[in-house]
Amino acid sequence: MSVVLHFAQHTLQEVALFVMAVVYLLRLRWLLSFKPGRDRQRPTGGGEGRSGGLYSLGTIAMPWVMESTRTNPFFYAQFVVFHLAATAAILLSFVIPYAPGLLEVRPVTGLFQLFIGMGFLVGCLRLVRRVTQRTMRALSSPDDYFSLILLTVWLASAFLAAPNDPAGGEGALLAFFFLTAFFLLYVPFSKISHYLYYPFTRYYLGRTLGHRGVFPPRRGPSVSSSI
Amino acid sequence: MDTLTRSHKAQKLIERLPKKLNRQFVASLVGCVHCGMCTNSCHYVLANPDDPTYAPAYKADQIRKLFKRHVDWTGRYLPWWVKAGTVKSDEDLEQLKDTVFGKCTNCRRCSLNCPMGVDYASFNRMARGLLVSVGVMPEGVAAVSKDQWEIGNQMGVLKEDYLDTLEWLSDELAEEFGDEAARIPVDVKDAEVVYAINPREIKYDPRSISDAARIFYQAGENWTMPSEGWDMTNFGLFSGDDELGGTVAKRLYSKVKELRGKKLVISECGHGYRSTRCEGQNWAALGEVGFEMESAVVTMLRYIDQGRIKVDKNANKKPMTFHDSCNFARSCGMTEEPRELLSAVCTEFREMYPNRAENYCCTGGGGAMSMSEYTPRRLKSAKIKADQIRTTGAKMVVTTCHNCVDALNDLIKHYKLDCEVTQLVNLVANALVPTRAAVSVTKVEKPALPLEGYTILVADDEPDITAFFSTALSDQGAQVHCISSADQVLETVRREKPDLVTLDLSMPGRSVGEVFEALRRDPELAKTRVCVITGKPELRSLIYERPVPPPDGFLDKPVSEEKLIFNVRKILEISEKQQ
Structure with a gap:
């Protein structure tokens, strides 16, 4: 392994991770510096904020509860594949430097490549959707396009790097690790950091609607619980 | 920067x-x-x-x-x-x-x-x-907010008009039941229920108040209505003004506390319920209010569950569908109670799709009904709701919100649906089976000709409408004159001196808004009662945005004979008392 590749796999990643973690902590501190709104009224419909919040967090795994996911199963499947692929690629960035032996098991490498490859295809589909649909174009900012392209290219590089064969040429590995480092540094400033806010948005929406008896949905009322 | x-x-x-x-x-x-x-x-x-x-x-x-x-x-x-x-x-x-x-x-x-x-x-x-x-x-938002800040309710109803209407309704109820106890109690201390309403009920739909009163009476409820702070609607929800929201909510809470009421019952209104029950305390930064709050839907359902009122669903036989108010269902979780109540009081219920928290807006939410400049947009977007209703084939849309009633009426007219709109309180009252043993419910004969001695001018350019109004009003004893152009209004009013003018908003000739303003500004004619009856409610601003006293009544076409007579009698009776 060359010095450059070793640097890219270790020092560069560690520094990038550290920077990302620091920026994330600052972002969280900033978000938490805003006072949370509170519900002073008694709950309605037998509702309860905490259970509403938990239900809301769980909707990610319940595509049938939201009309937008229920009526777009293909889009939901894309969402699942894309996010699993991103997770696999992140995992790969740790497996290669710290547990390379895992990738010597061919089915494991194959599994990584399957997930990441499908994620790449979804990335391409999403890019086409964002470019061709009028509404999506109207919504999109340069960051939206760049983040999507960055992720899709990064997944392609992860697909090529997954066999972890520096002897066969370090190009794919170097591309993957340099892209990973850039990705880690860019993410906190981009829309890709949405996963940091996801628990907050979903929990707060769920807590509010839970307190008002909307989440989780119910069937069959009880008069005493409806006051 | x-x-x-x-x-x-x-x-x-x-x-x-x-x-x-x-x-x-x-x-x-x-x-x-x-x-x-x-x-x-x-x-x-x-x-x-x-x-x-x-x-x-x-x-x-x-x-x-x-x-x-x-x-x-x-x-x-x-x-x-x-x-x-x-x-x-x-x-x-x-x-x-x-x-x-x-x-x-x-x-x-x-x-x-x-x-x-x-x-x-x-x-x-x-x-x-x-x-x-x-x-x-939008101008409408400014006007309504101003009324709610200054007069205490969002339709600028004066205290004397409010009390007059309750008095008039009480007279009718006492007459209907032959029992003074059927009157609407006002400012009674220590009541179990304090009932708060939407000012639209006073102004345009007093029947919903008398229907609620019938239900309370039959249930033997110890209830009251407040003389002030009775408006449970809150334009702060629509305008985003938390200060207004908090002030309006506090007015109502304070009145209930002053009356030492045990429970505040909120009449059927989506945003009123949400504002009073779910948001008011937050806007006003108030802790525990010291009494319970519930929707009238729940109250009626409980009365049926507890056997305090008996209902006969055969009284409501038209096929019905239910429209979920966004504020009531999607923001307050009230999806099942109205359906349970509806199934108890009607014979044929047809669900619309999607429904409950996924139902579509009536398009009149968020204060849209007060923003006439956006009416064309609103009506265009109402196609979705119109299609939903049409698919059910129902002849009646039931909802639990006054805003929705107006918006649904608008879209029914615009998309020519064969359907009418009603609320649960009307259906429950209609299905009531008298149960109070101590009270003999004697049907008092109505006066043969209740409009005898009154002169009414019908101003409308549709011959079918003038013929219908003329017949309906003459049958009640009124002397009726009909005109079909806005140019004739002032001259005819001056000549015939009618007690009431029913005014269509889109007639040939001068702008009806101008004619109305001229009528109000003329010292000789200013006191003439006017009831706007229109098939184009988006033209409301023609009248209501003028710097003169508003009309005495407002009805959307199509209007049933019962509704026409009810409203005309109400306007004339109030007019008589004030004189």
Whole structure:
């Protein structure tokens, strides 16, 4: 392994991770510096904020509860594949430097490549959707396009790097690790950091609607619980 | 930042933005990934598929861009990268007003369909509040807010008119039941139930009050209505003005406490229920209020469950469907109670799809009914709701909200649906089986000709309507004159001196708005009672935005004979008492 590749796999990643973690902590501190709104009224419909919040967090795994996911199963499947692929690629960035032996098991490498490859295809589909649909174009900012392209290219590089064969040429590995480092540094400033806010948005929406008896949905009322 | 080039109002709005933010808003403002999943959840989008500016995420971005430019990190340093932006001129504020007031009813359907949980409706309300704080809002919002601040209710109903109406309704109830105990109690201390209503009920739909009174009477309830602070609606919800919201809610809470009421029952109104029950304490920063609050829907359902009232569902045989009010269902979880009640009082219920928290807005939410400038947009987007109703084949749409009643009536007329709108209180009252053993419910014969001695002028250019009104009113003993042009109104009023004019808003000749204003300004004619009866409610502003006293009544066409006579009698009776 060359010095450059070793640097890219270790020092560069560690520094990038550290920077990302620091920026994330600052972002969280900033978000938490805003006072949370509170519900002073008694709950309605037998509702309860905490259970509403938990239900809301769980909707990610319940595509049938939201009309937008229920009526777009293909889009939901894309969402699942894309996010699993991103997770696999992140995992790969740790497996290669710290547990390379895992990738010597061919089915494991194959599994990584399957997930990441499908994620790449979804990335391409999403890019086409964002470019061709009028509404999506109207919504999109340069960051939206760049983040999507960055992720899709990064997944392609992860697909090529997954066999972890520096002897066969370090190009794919170097591309993957340099892209990973850039990705880690860019993410906190981009829309890709949405996963940091996801628990907050979903929990707060769920807590509010839970307190008002909307989440989780119910069937069959009880008069005493409806006051 | 370039504060020197910004208009005073825009500068104030930017300065006030950070103060309006809480953690929920900030999370929603940073959390959007522009995935577009919310797009088709909006009725405006479905009715305007080629216009991306109606997409919830696009509309949200008109607010989000300010947040990004002035509060968030990336947008402050690289605004073009994340589409951050600002407002500089009053025109920019007008554009923002058009989005937050004119393209969204705050129905919250997109919030429930956002995978990220971005609550656009909540921060859209926040943006409305910011605009209102710098004086930028639709005229209707300004007028209604002013009435609620100054007169204490959003329709500017004066205390004497309110009490007169209750008195008049009480007379009818006492007569109907042959029992003075059937009267509407006002300001009774220590009552079990304090009943608060929507001012629309006083002004345009007093039958819903007498229906509620019939139910309370049959249930043997110890109830009362407050003489003041009786308006449970709250325009603060629509205008985004938390101060107004808190003040209005406190008025009602204080009155209930003053009367030592045990429970506040809120009549059927989506935004009224949400404002009073779910948001008022938050806006007013109040803790425990010291009494229970519930919707009249729950009260009626409990009476049936406990056997305090008996109902016969055969009294309501038309096929019915149910429209969920957004504020009642999607924001307050009241989806099952109305259905249970409806199934107890009607023989044929047909569910519309989607329903419950997924139902579409009536298109009159978020104060849209008061913003006449957006009426064409509203009616266009109402196609979605019209299709929903038409598919059920129902002859009656039931809802639990006065706003929805008006909006549904509008769209039924616009899309020519063979259907009428009603509320649960009307159906329950209609299905009541008298049960109070101590009271003999004697049907008192109505006076043979209750309108005898009254002269009524019917001003309408549709011959069918004039013939119908003329026959209905003459049958009740009134002397009726008919005209078909706005040019004839003043002259005929001067000549015939009618006690009441029924006025259509779209007649040939002069603008009816001008004619109405001239009538009100003429010292000799100003006291003539006027009831606007129109098939184009979007023309309301022709009358209501004029700087003269409003008409004495307002009815939407088509109007049934019963409703016409009921309202005419109400207006004339009030008129008589005042004289």
